[in-house]
Amino acid sequence: MPANLFAALPASPLPDELVETLAAAAGVRIERIVSTGHCSPPGFWYDQEEDEWVALLAGAAGLRFEDEAEARTLKPGDWLLIPARRRHRVDWTDAAAATVWLAVFFRRGESA
Amino acid sequence: MPANLFAALPASPLPDELVETLAAAAGVRIERIVSTGHCSPPGFWYDQEEDEWVALLAGAAGLRFEDEAEARTLKPGDWLLIPARRRHRVDWTDAAAATVWLAVFFRRGESA
Numbered sequence: 001m002p003a004n005l006f007a008a009l010p011a012s013p014l015p016d017e018l019v020e021t022l023a024a025a026a027g028v029r030i031e032r033i034v035s036t037g038h039c040s041p042p043g044f045w046y047d048q049e050e051d052e053w054v055a056l057l058a059g060a061a062g063l064r065f066e067d068e069a070e071a072r073t074l075k076p077g078d079w080l081l082i083p084a085r086r087r088h089r090v091d092w093t094d095a096a097a098a099t100v101w102l103a104v105f106f107r108r109g110e111s112a
Numbered sequence: 113m114p115a116n117l118f119a120a121l122p123a124s125p126l127p128d129e130l131v132e133t134l135a136a137a138a139g140v141r142i143e144r145i146v147s148t149g150h151c152s153p154p155g156f157w158y159d160q161e162e163d164e165w166v167a168l169l170a171g172a173a174g175l176r177f178e179d180e181a182e183a184r185t186l187k188p189g190d191w192l193l194i195p196a197r198r199r200h201r202v203d204w205t206d207a208a209a210a211t212v213w214l215a216v217f218f219r220r221g222e223s224a
Contacts, residue, residue, distance in 0.1 A: 003189050003190070003191055003192070004187075004189040004191070005167060005189040005190075006188075006189040007189070021164045022165065022191065022193075023163075023193050023216075025163065025218050025219065025220040026138065026139070026213055026220070027138070027139050027140065027218075028140045028216070028218045029217060051137065052133075053134065053135045053142055055117060056216070057169070057189075075116075076118075076171075077116040077117040077118040077119070078115070078117075079115055079116070079117055079134065080115070081134075081135050089129050090173075102167070102208055102214070104135075104140070104142060104216055106137050106139075106140045107137065107138075108138070109136040
């Protein structure tokens, strides 16, 4: 039977985000990430070598780009593309329920 | 603001599935597919050159592999990997509400 993106969610807060690779191949990686109130440390910015397409599937989060004044509030179904090297951080995630992200990492720059 | 996977769903059945490419790069393509009761024609099998990671996010569907006796019933959150060349078809999708698929096509065979 298929696996489910909303299965095996932690019942209580975890010390770290739960990151699981669902599929991977040369140049692409699909991850489920579960946050339980996690946010990026103060002053920390992700600065990734890969492009990231990410959707929030459950919960809620504030995603901040360094080049934007305010965090974007994400609700279930919201998705966006984070180009490589666009610095960003997670200001907050829902403290009351698990936040489920689906992330696809890839390298746009690679040749076909 | 971000786009939303559950936005702009058709209010009534469409003649064809609604397929939108959300992101694409060399060797990877992310699509939202909306079915409104669509199924594969009798005797038709998908026989794809690419690997497909697919999740059902809303609605319901019956996904049949040629090498399995019965269709798998998919509910929201269910996901699976369909390897290239594994023949499959969609036996049915929910006739009463939109079925939303998220599909990531990629080529596992390509070199890193």
